[in-house]
Amino acid sequence: MTKDRIDRRFAALKAENRAGFVTYVMAGDPDAATTLSVLKGLPAAGADLIELGFPFSDPMAEGPTIQRAAQRGLASGMTLQGTLDLVAAFREGDADTPVILMGYLNPVLHRGFESFAAAAAKAGVDGLIIVDCPPEEADPLSDALEAEGIALIRLAAPTTDDARLPAVIRRTSGFVYYVSVAGVTGVKEADADAVAPAVQRIRQASGLPVAVGFGIRTPERAAEVARVADAAVVGSALVDEIESAAQLNENVTEKVLLKASALAKAVRSARVGTK
């Protein structure tokens, strides 16, 4: 049962008294083979959890960086099934690192929730984040995922007040993803001072670990967030590396893993000397 993999990983992180480092890349950016080699290298580069985007034609919550990644993914022929195939291939060599798929509802709806959940579980997917499926609309999807032991990870935002929070964390498992800025991915920078109380509030209400993302681009910011959150998510900064390496004909895998290592180091050392 796969969401256990998420629980085990956060338990281990807690035992080590450090935050997790969560990486995001887009499936098929710039092609499936590169994504697979990046995925395979990420755990050794320091990724504790892996988020893998599946492309959608109309990514309404993304900034320009991830919009372009989705376009490159689609141009390379990546699909929802292709993304599941990448996870299955990754799982051949890694049974421990949690993999969370992230994207938009329509491809999953089109596939059918039950069919998707069964195929995702078989491929070794542990969690799913659907940006445009708020809790009010999520029950049919939750039913299908729960039957396969996959966590539907919920997003909480700066606009989510105390009155709404219980609705947001209802039926969630694994962890809660705190969107640290009101905005699209990769544009505004997270304010670590504002993040701390939000993380505390969500952790208390949900009893789950809280990962923070949407505004973390640098090792410094990642370290700040890692001091207060259970995990720090970096997406656009890694996707930028992929884009520039691909444009310059450099080794994409090498470049993105190098960037991931630097960020992982910052996250891992953030709480050294604290208890």
Added chain:
Amino acid sequence: MNAPAKPNDYSAYPDANGRFGGFGGRYVAETLMPLVLDLDKAYAEAKADPAFQAELKSYNTHYAGRPSPLYFAERLTEHFGGAKIYFKRDELNHTGSHKINNALGQILLAMRMGKTRIIAETGAGQHGVATATVCARFGLPCVVYMGATDVERQKPNVFRMNLLGAEVRPVTSGTGTLKDAMNEAMRDWVTNVHDTYYLIGTAAGPHPYPVMVRDFQSVIGSEAREQILEMEGRLPDAVVACIGGGSNAIGLFHPFLNDESVRLIGVEAAGHGVSTDKHAASLTGGRPGVLHGNRTYLLQDDDGQIIDAHSISAGLDYPGIGPEHSFLHEVGRAEYVSTTDEEALAAFQLCSTLEGIIPALEPAHALARVGEIAKELGKDKIVVMNLCGRGDKDIFTVADALGRSI
């Protein structure tokens, strides 16, 4: 899925969650969810407030020029030799289309909510112009997102918006048309939640937009119903409107929903033909899915990716349709047909030369089907078509299509 039964009372829709049967809902990012719920509450309060309704009616009368006339199109009626054809003249509204009805309603609501910045998306530019107009009138800053392709083919409206003091931001992502403009507007909204009101132009998007836009546009059908009863002493046999997102059509249809004898006919844009990959007929050629906050019929591929729409009319060039139309389609209350680019161009010219009215390319799509409908209904029958916009903005597109340079 079995087709659901026809309801007895359409005023029961949508439900509290914005569902028209299986369509509608609120599919937005969590950051926007509290705003959408706030809007729902604020709109319900405004709708029930006689002062709000009186204020809206006053602006509709004195600023927009309502009621718009119901006009007997005598020469077109003779030309087709069938049912009497009436035009609901919403092209005579201030700003030249039905879009002002909704823009006025929503800006009054935005101000009531204390919002200080307005954003909008536009396709043909009619909604952008209407929004820029009300923003100028009420002194609010206005940003209009418009696909770069549409900026190019609707230059007069871009200039109009600029004259009205609005900033037009061309959107280059995707194919640079209406859906991309809507994506970009939603990105702006999620980034500026503290002060910004998103003034959506069509009867789509997350609840309550579809019902709110429908309500503000229903002035079209309410007036038409009253006017035809006065002029002919009875209800029409059919009402016809073009459909992109479907705001003018739902505005015309809605007051007739419970009048079972009245056929409701929506005309989608068939572009080069619905059997080609270049059309915008979501109901005819699409499947249910989720985009821009609601579940509705969408043009999409086998992976659930949205397919770009095509139409000569920028206002119909949208791969989705308002959720209430999807519902009316599934329960069989409304009929949906389509018109190609070529047929719309012919109707555009026919209306200009026979009635002295240059229609927008959007209602020209509806007109292209009205002849057949009139013939099918027969001589003693009545059909009402919403002439929802005037064609001044389209003269460059039409000249180009006819091989003329102006």
